[in-house]
Structures are given as C-alpha cells and as structure tokens.
Amino acid sequence: MSESAVNPVGEPGQLSKSATPVGGSAAPRQRQAFRPSEPFRPAPGLISGHAQTIFAALIRSGKAPPLVRERWDTPDGDFLDIDFLPAPSNAPHLLVLHGLEGSTRASYVTEVLRGAQRRGWGAAALNFRCCSGEENRLPRFYHSGEINDALFVAERVRQRISGPLFGIGFSLGGNVLLVLLARRGSSAPFDGAAAISTPYDLNACAHQLDGGKGIYRLYRWWFLRTLRHKALRKLRSHPGIFDPKRVRAAGGIEAFDDAVTAPLHGFRDAADYYRQCSSGPLLSRICCPTLLISAKDDPLAGAPIPSEAKNNPSLVALETEHGGHVGFLSGSIRRPRFWAERQALDFFAHLS
Numbered sequence: 001m002s003e004s005a006v007n008p009v010g011e012p013g014q015l016s017k018s019a020t021p022v023g024g025s026a027a028p029r030q031r032q033a034f035r036p037s038e039p040f041r042p043a044p045g046l047i048s049g050h051a052q053t054i055f056a057a058l059i060r061s062g063k064a065p066p067l068v069r070e071r072w073d074t075p076d077g078d079f080l081d082i083d084f085l086p087a088p089s090n091a092p093h094l095l096v097l098h099g100l101e102g103s104t105r106a107s108y109v110t111e112v113l114r115g116a117q118r119r120g121w122g123a124a125a126l127n128f129r130c131c132s133g134e135e136n137r138l139p140r141f142y143h144s145g146e147i148n149d150a151l152f153v154a155e156r157v158r159q160r161i162s163g164p165l166f167g168i169g170f171s172l173g174g175n176v177l178l179v180l181l182a183r184r185g186s187s188a189p190f191d192g193a194a195a196i197s198t199p200y201d202l203n204a205c206a207h208q209l210d211g212g213k214g215i216y217r218l219y220r221w222w223f224l225r226t227l228r229h230k231a232l233r234k235l236r237s238h239p240g241i242f243d244p245k246r247v248r249a250a251g252g253i254e255a256f257d258d259a260v261t262a263p264l265h266g267f268r269d270a271a272d273y274y275r276q277c278s279s280g281p282l283l284s285r286i287c288c289p290t291l292l293i294s295a296k297d298d299p300l301a302g303a304p305i306p307s308e309a310k311n312n313p314s315l316v317a318l319e320t321e322h323g324g325h326v327g328f329l330s331g332s333i334r335r336p337r338f339w340a341e342r343q344a345l346d347f348f349a350h351l352s
Helices: 049-059 107-118 148-160 172-187 202-211 216-237 244-249 253-264 270-277 280-285 307-311 339-351
Strands: 006-008 068-073 079-085 093-097 122-127 165-170 192-196 290-295 315-320 329-331 336-338
Touching: 049 107, 049 329, 049 336, 068 148, 079 107, 079 148, 093 107, 093 148, 093 172, 107 122, 107 165, 107 339, 122 148, 148 165, 148 172, 165 172, 165 339, 172 192, 172 280, 192 339, 202 216, 202 253, 202 270, 216 244, 216 253, 244 253, 253 270, 280 307, 290 339, 307 315, 336 339
Parallel strands: 093 122, 093 165, 165 192, 192 290, 290 315
Antiparallel strands: 006 315, 068 079, 079 122, 329 336
C-alpha cells in the first residue's frame, strides 16, 4: 500500500526561527524545523475518509489514565468540570479541548492523555459547558468561537505549573484553540499548540454535513440527537430562551445553529455566527508555534488548510491525502496506531 503523503503548507515543516514561547520564560532560540516522525500510512482496508473517521472512533480505546476531576466556578456564575492528569509542576502540561458533542471521555482525548502519561506529562482536559454529564446553570452552551472558558482554564493552569503549557484541540476544539490564539496574539498563555481536523470555515463545514447524503445522514443524526436533547432540557430550565418548535424541526446543523446557537450567544443568525467564529481568516494573527493537522479526505471539516497558513512562520501545516476526520488510523485494526495524536505530542516535545 502506498503511504499517504504529508504535504506541508508553505515552507516544509518550518517553525519561525524568531518564534518565542509566549506562555513560559524560555529565552528565544533558533530551532530546527519540525518533521513528522513517520509518514501517515492508513491501516490496510481503511483508506477512505469515512472508514478512517468511523473505525478510529470505534476502535480507539476510551480508557483514560487515572484522572482527578475538579469543578471550577466561572466569573459569570457558571461552572466548568476539568479532568486532570497529575504530574510534577515542572513537567510539560496540556490543555485538551474536545470536539462537537464530545467530552473528556472521547477516545481521541483519552488517546492523547495516555500519550502524555507515558511521557511523564500532566494535562487538564476541559469539558465544555453541558458536556460533563451535568447541565450547567446559565442559559448558554459552548460553540466554535467561545474562547473565554478555555482561556480561563489555561490561565489558571499556567499559575499552577512552572513547566511549559501546550494546547491541543480536536475538530470544534481545534477551532476554539486557533481563535483563542489569534485573538490573544502574544498574550496567549501557551508555549505551543496543535489543532487536529479543524473546521476552518464553519459555513463550509455546516453545508458539507447538511448537504451530504448516505452516510452523512448518520453523522447528522449522531450530532443532532444530543444537541436537540440538551437544548430542550435547557429550555425546561430557562423557558423562552428560544423556540422549541424550531429545535425539534431542525434537520441539520445550520438549522440548529440558527435556532439555538446564534440567539443564545448573541449572533444575528447562523451565517453571522459562522462568519465571526471561523478560524481560517484569523490564522495570520497567530504568533504561538502551532501545528495544524488535516486530511484532504476529511468528510466533515468542509475545507482544507487555508492559504493564510502559508505566510505565517509560526504555523506548521501537515496535510495528508488520507486520514478522515480525527481518524489518522495507521497500523492495523488489530494493532491500531493513531498518527495525529503522536505527531502533536512529538511537536510539543520538539518545543520543550
């Protein structure tokens, strides 16, 4: 089987020679360019984007290392549940952000936590609001451009540790992380970051999910079953915040965002939400060393790595021919390996 090409966007795997870790106290130093430890080779029989997406979700282990959950009250009167992987304060630590309707129990989160544990690193895995298994207090959820909760947790974790802090986000969590990095610029509390299978253009992502036939019906059902349930439960706690008829009638992601996400979080409509919160147009503003990993056959993200990544020396963009959405399943079905999580951890080690 031929290996899946890894196509860096712009200068191959180049880190800015002047890039300075913005969250720690390390002095600027020239670094060698980051290169993947190995090319991505899809597991035999799992070449297509759909196969990579679905089989990775099914066979990636959901067993996490021993974690300690803490509940933190937020400045706006709500709470966040964070699951911590303990490690010495001077060890590298991760802030892990999950995807749409995921949680810290998502198998891609547990995969990166196991990898961090093997290296002796710590981590804080954030459950976005209403994703920890308990409904939050306020009449709001999370969304692709909501950066305040991730920033709040990152800044508090930064106060606890003396080693480097790295951010890693998957899918929606990747978009949140990139928007945070862009909007905070040099004040972002990270020494490095990685975003995997990011939907850089939220409008394109929604249209791909909503317009696809066949297996896309399964994707829509998977996301909407819990989104509708959470929205209607929230409506019972906070009557009148949106129209329940529109929630029940929503047959796609854009319709749900129009009915719930936009009015609940101050956007005019779904189009306004997508325009304001897409990370693609903001990539040029990121000055933290950041790894972008995407597959050309991603069935959900909606758009490739944007050209804006080409001219930003702080970004290392790896785009593979195959890999699906948060898939990147190599090895074999019996002995799977997960390439993207490994490359993200190797990137952080490269920066440490």
